Amino acid sequence: MIQLQYNTPRPDWHQQVEEAGLIWHGAGSEPYWTEGQHLALSLQEAETLEDAATELHALCLEACDQIVRRDWFSRLAISDLVAAQVQTSWMARDFSIYGRFDLAWDGTGTPKLLEYNADTPTSLLEASVIQWDWLEAVAPQSDQLNSIHEALIERWKRIPENRMHFACSWENQEDRQTIAYLAETAEQAGKSVELMDMEEIGFSPAGRFTGLDEIPIEKLFKLYPWEWMAREPFFAEIGQERSRFIEPIWKMMLSNKAILPILWELNPGHPLLLPATFSKESLCAQGVSQWVEKPFLGREGAGIALMNRGRQTCAGGDGYQDNPRVFQKHANLFTAGRMHFVWGLWIVGDSCHGLSARGDTSPITGNLSRFFPHKIV
Amino acid sequence: MKRRSFRTYINPNGILRWSTLCILAALPGCSPTATDKDVAMAENQAQIEQLDREQAKLLNGEIDNNFYLPKLGYYHANAHDFFENPYGMEQDGQYYVDGRWQFAAVTEYEGGPTRPTPEALKKIELVLEDEQRAEQEAERAQNTNYSSYHGGSNLMMYWLIFGNRNTYTPGLGFQQASIRTGVWEQNLASQRSAVASYAAANPSYRSLVAQSRASGTSIHSASGASVRGGFGGSAHGSSAS
Numbered sequence: 001m002i003q004l005q006y007n008t009p010r011p012d013w014h015q016q017v018e019e020a021g022l023i024w025h026g027a028g029s030e031p032y033w034t035e036g037q038h039l040a041l042s043l044q045e046a047e048t049l050e051d052a053a054t055e056l057h058a059l060c061l062e063a064c065d066q067i068v069r070r071d072w073f074s075r076l077a078i079s080d081l082v083a084a085q086v087q088t089s090w091m092a093r094d095f096s097i098y099g100r101f102d103l104a105w106d107g108t109g110t111p112k113l114l115e116y117n118a119d120t121p122t123s124l125l126e127a128s129v130i131q132w133d134w135l136e137a138v139a140p141q142s143d144q145l146n147s148i149h150e151a152l153i154e155r156w157k158r159i160p161e162n163r164m165h166f167a168c169s170w171e172n173q174e175d176r177q178t179i180a181y182l183a184e185t186a187e188q189a190g191k192s193v194e195l196m197d198m199e200e201i202g203f204s205p206a207g208r209f210t211g212l213d214e215i216p217i218e219k220l221f222k223l224y225p226w227e228w229m230a231r232e233p234f235f236a237e238i239g240q241e242r243s244r245f246i247e248p249i250w251k252m253m254l255s256n257k258a259i260l261p262i263l264w265e266l267n268p269g270h271p272l273l274l275p276a277t278f279s280k281e282s283l284c285a286q287g288v289s290q291w292v293e294k295p296f297l298g299r300e301g302a303g304i305a306l307m308n309r310g311r312q313t314c315a316g317g318d319g320y321q322d323n324p325r326v327f328q329k330h331a332n333l334f335t336a337g338r339m340h341f342v343w344g345l346w347i348v349g350d351s352c353h354g355l356s357a358r359g360d361t362s363p364i365t366g367n368l369s370r371f372f373p374h375k376i377v
Numbered sequence: 378m379k380r381r382s383f384r385t386y387i388n389p390n391g392i393l394r395w396s397t398l399c400i401l402a403a404l405p406g407c408s409p410t411a412t413d414k415d416v417a418m419a420e421n422q423a424q425i426e427q428l429d430r431e432q433a434k435l436l437n438g439e440i441d442n443n444f445y446l447p448k449l450g451y452y453h454a455n456a457h458d459f460f461e462n463p464y465g466m467e468q469d470g471q472y473y474v475d476g477r478w479q480f481a482a483v484t485e486y487e488g489g490p491t492r493p494t495p496e497a498l499k500k501i502e503l504v505l506e507d508e509q510r511a512e513q514e515a516e517r518a519q520n521t522n523y524s525s526y527h528g529g530s531n532l533m534m535y536w537l538i539f540g541n542r543n544t545y546t547p548g549l550g551f552q553q554a555s556i557r558t559g560v561w562e563q564n565l566a567s568q569r570s571a572v573a574s575y576a577a578a579n580p581s582y583r584s585l586v587a588q589s590r591a592s593g594t595s596i597h598s599a600s601g602a603s604v605r606g607g608f609g610g611s612a613h614g615s616s617a618s
Contacts (some may be wrong), residue, residue, distance in 0.1 A: 148387075232609070
C-alpha cells in the first residue's frame with residue numbers, strides 16, 4: 001500500500017542538492033524539494049505504474065500515426081503550415097529523447113493518464129539525480145524506479161553527430177539547469193556540448209542554423225515549446241533543418257491536451273485512459289458528472305478547472321483563456337497528509353525508466369507543487 | 378524493473394557543474410559572447426598576461442615545450458629548436474616530434490623548459506631583425522594598425538637571446554633590439570593601462586574574462602554573418618511542463 005512516510009532530513013541537504021545542480025529547491029519560504037517526507041511503494045505498485053507508462057507510450061505513438069493518416073491536425077488546432085512539418089517529421093520518425101507522463105493513481109484499480117509532457121518536460125534533474133542521491137543517503141537498502149540517467153546516456157549514443165547544442169529561454173534557471181543536465185548526459189555519452197539561449201540561435205546565409213561561433217548546428221536540443229517556435233520568425237526557415245531539432249516537431253501531437261479525447265476515441269474503455277471529449281455535453285452524455293477542463297496547450301496547471309455537475313470546484317492559475325479546451329473525467333489522486341499526488345513516469349526512447357511524484361494541497365498540480373522522492377520497499 | 382547498477386555520476390568538471398557555478402555567480406552565460414571591442418581587449422589582455430608569465434623564464438634563457446613564437450613556430454624542448462607544428466600533433470596516423478613525422482604514438486612531454494641551441498637562437502635573432510625592419514617601415518608609412526603583438530613578440534625574443542648571451546654571441550638584430558626595447562616596453566605599458574581602464578568600466582567584460590578562464594574557452598564575438606533573435610521571443614517565464 002502506498003504510504004507517505006517521514007524521514008530524518010540530511011543535515012546538509014541544501015548543500016547536497018545544490019552541488020548536484022538543484023538550485024531552485026524552494027520558492028520563498030515554500031519548499032519545492034521535500035527532504036523530510038517521501039512516498040513508499042511496493043515493487044508491484046511501482047511496476048504497475050511502469051507498465052502503464054510503457055503501454056500508454058505505445059498507445060500515443062499509434063495515435064500519432066492515426067492523426068497523420070487521417071489528417072486530424074485541425075482537431076489539435078495545428079495550422080496547415082505547421083502540420084506539414086509535423087507530418088514530415090513523423091513520417092521520418094525524427095529522433096526523440098524523452099517525455100514524462102502524468103498519471104493519477106490512488107493505489108486501487110489502474111493508473112489513469114492525465115497528460116503527456118512530451119515536448120518540454122522539466123523536473124528531470126530531481127527525478128534522475130536528486131532523488132537517487134537522497135535514496136542512497138536516507139534509505140540505501142531500498143530501491144527506486146529510476147534508471148533515467150543511464151538511459152539518457154545510452155539514448156544520446158544513438159545520435160551520430162558529435163557536436164550538440166542545448167537551448168532554452170536563458171532567463172529561467174530551472175530550464176537552464178534542465179538543459180545543462182541533459183547536456184551532462186550527452187557529454188557522458190561522448191558528445192561535445194554547448195549551452196545557449198534560444199535568442200542566440202543564428203540563421204546563416206547558407207541556410208543553416210548556427211551557434212555563436214557561426215558554425216552550423218548539427219543537433220539542437222531545445223527546451224522550448226514547438227507551439228512558441230511555430231509563431232516565431234525562424235520557423236519559416238525550419239525546412240530541411242527540421243530533423244536537427246530534439247524534441248522533434250511531431251511531439252506537438254502529444255504535448256497537446258487534444259490528444260486525450262483522440263486517445264479515448266481510438267481506444268474506448270481502455271483501462272489506462274479516462275473518458276475525454278472535445279465538448280462537455282459529449283462527456284455528460286457518457287454519464288460523467290465530475291470532470292476537468294484543460295486548455296489544449298496549458299502548462300503547470302494554468303487554465304485548468306475542476307467541475308462537479310457543472311459547477312467549478314477548483315481552478316488553476318490564470319491563462320490560456322483563448323485556448324480551446326478538452327473535457328476529461330475526474331480521477332482520484334493518491335492523497336495523504338492533506339496532499340494530492342500526481343505520478344510522473346519518465347519515458348526515455350520508448351520505454352519507462354523513472355518515477356517521480358509531485359504533491360500539492362490543491363488537487364491541481366502547479367509550478368509550485370512540491371517534489372517528493374520515493375522508495376520501493 | 379531493475380535496480381540501478383551504478384551511482385549517478387555528475388562530472389565535477391562537466392557542463393552541469395559549470396552551469397550551476399554560472400548561475401550561482403550570476404554570470405551572464407555559459408557561452409561567452411562579446412562585442413568586437415571585447416574580443417580585441419581580451420586578446421591584448423591574454424598577450425600581456427603571457428608576457429608577464431614568461432618574462433622570468435625567458436630572461437633565464439629557457440622555453441617551455443610547445444611555446445609558440447610567430448614566424449618561428451613551436452618549440453620542441455627535447456630538440457631545443459622551433460618547428461612548424463606542435464610537439465605531438467597527430468595527422469593521418471602519424472605524430473610530429475622534433476621536426477619529423479613518426480608512426481609511434483607520442484607520450485606527453487614531461488620535462489621542464491630547456492635552452493635553445495645556438496642555431497635556434499640565430500634563427501630567433503634573424504626573425505627579430507626582420508621584425509624590427511618591418512616595424513620601422515610601418516612607422517615611416519605611419520601605419521598605426523601595425524599589430525601591438527609584434528612588440529610583445531619582439532620583447533620575448535629579445536629576452537630569450539638576452540638570457541642566453543653567455544652561450545651565444547648576439548649579432549646586429551640583438552644590438553638594435555637593445556635600443557628598441559624601451560619603445561616596446563612603453564607600448565606594453567600603454568596596452569596594459571588601456572586594458573585595465575576598459576575592464577574597470579565594463580563589468581560584463583570582466584565576467585566574460587572570468588568565464589573564459591574558468592571554461593578554458595576563448596572569448597568570441599557574437600557578430601557574424603548569421604541573423605539572430607528569430608527564436609526565443611515568445612518566452613515569458615518557464616516553458617516547463
